[in-house]
Amino acid sequence: GAGVSQSPSNKVTEKGKDVELRCDPISGHTALYWYRQSLGQGLEFLIYFQGNSAPDKSGLPSDRFSAERTGGSVSTLTIQRTQQEDSAVYLCASSSDGGSGELFFGEGSRLTVL
Amino acid sequence: QKEVEQDPGPLSVPEGAIVSLNCTYSNSAFQYFMWYRQYSRKGPELLMYTYSSGNKEDGRFTAQVDKSSKYISLFIRDSQPSDSATYLCAMSAGPINAGGTSYGKLTFGQGTILTVHP
Numbered sequence: 001g002a003g004v005s006q007s008p009s010n011k012v013t014e015k016g017k018d019v020e021l022r023c024d025p026i027s028g029h030t031a032l033y034w035y036r037q038s039l040g041q042g043l044e045f046l047i048y049f050q051g052n053s054a055p056d057k058s059g060l061p062s063d064r065f066s067a068e069r070t071g072g073s074v075s076t077l078t079i080q081r082t083q084q085e086d087s088a089v090y091l092c093a094s095s096s097d098g099g100s101g102e103l104f105f106g107e108g109s110r111l112t113v114l
Numbered sequence: 115q116k117e118v119e120q121d122p123g124p125l126s127v128p129e130g131a132i133v134s135l136n137c138t139y140s141n142s143a144f145q146y147f148m149w150y151r152q153y154s155r156k157g158p159e160l161l162m163y164t165y166s167s168g169n170k171e172d173g174r175f176t177a178q179v180d181k182s183s184k185y186i187s188l189f190i191r192d193s194q195p196s197d198s199a200t201y202l203c204a205m206s207a208g209p210i211n212a213g214g215t216s217y218g219k220l221t222f223g224q225g226t227i228l229t230v231h232p
Contacts, residue, residue, distance in 0.1 A: 105158050105159070107157050
C-alpha cells in the first residue's frame with residue numbers, strides 16, 4: 001500500500017493477556033518508530049529502528065513491552081501480561097534516509113485492556 | 115516537568131479567525147521543530163518543519179521558533195472548519211536519520227484541540 005499500515009485497528013483484551021500489534025511501513029523506508037498516545041497525553045516515544053543499527057529502546061515503559069523488526073520491514077510490538085494502564089492508541093511511523101525527516105504515521109491500533 | 119509543554123485547550127474560534135498555537139520546551143539541544151495535525155481517529159501528518167530560530171510561511175500557516183526563549187508558535191490565518199483538528203508540536207535534537215543515533219526520537223507536546231465553527 002501507499003501508506004503505513006497497522007493492524008489490528010482495534011483490540012480489546014483482558015488484563016493479563018498478551019497482545020501483538022503489527023506495522024507495515026512505507027516500502028523503502030529504513031526508519032520505523034512506535035509511539036503511544038494516551039488520552040490527553042500527546043505522543044510518547046517507545047522504540048526506534050534505523051536500518052541495521054541496534055534499536056533505540058529507551059522509551060519502552062517496562063520489560064513487558066518488546067518490539068522486533070524483521071527483514072528491515074514489518075515490525076511487531078508485543079505487550080505481555082497487559083495492564084489497564086496499557087490502554088492507548090499505538091502509532092507506528094516510518095521515514096526515509098536523507099529525507100526531510102518527515103514521519104509518516106499509520107492510523108494506529110487502539111488497545112483497550114479490560 | 116515535561117520537556118515540551120503545550121496547552122491542550124480546547125480552543126474554539128469562528129471561521130476566519132487568526133489562531134495562535136504555542137509550545138515551550140526545556141531542552142536546549144532541540145534544533146528541529148515540527149507541527150503535526152491530527153484529525154480524529156487518524157495518524158498525525160506533518161504540517162510545518164523548521165530548523166533553529168526564525169519564521170517559515172506556507173499558505174495560511176506560519177511557524178515561528180524563538181530558541182532564546184525556548185518557545186515555538188504556529189499561526190493559522192483565515193481559519194476554516196476543515197482546520198478543526200488536534201495540533202501537536204514536536205521537536206528533536208538532530209536530523210531524524212542522523213547516522214542511526216537516537217536523534218530519531220521526536221518529543222511531542224500534549225496537543226491542542228482546535229475547533230473552527232462556521
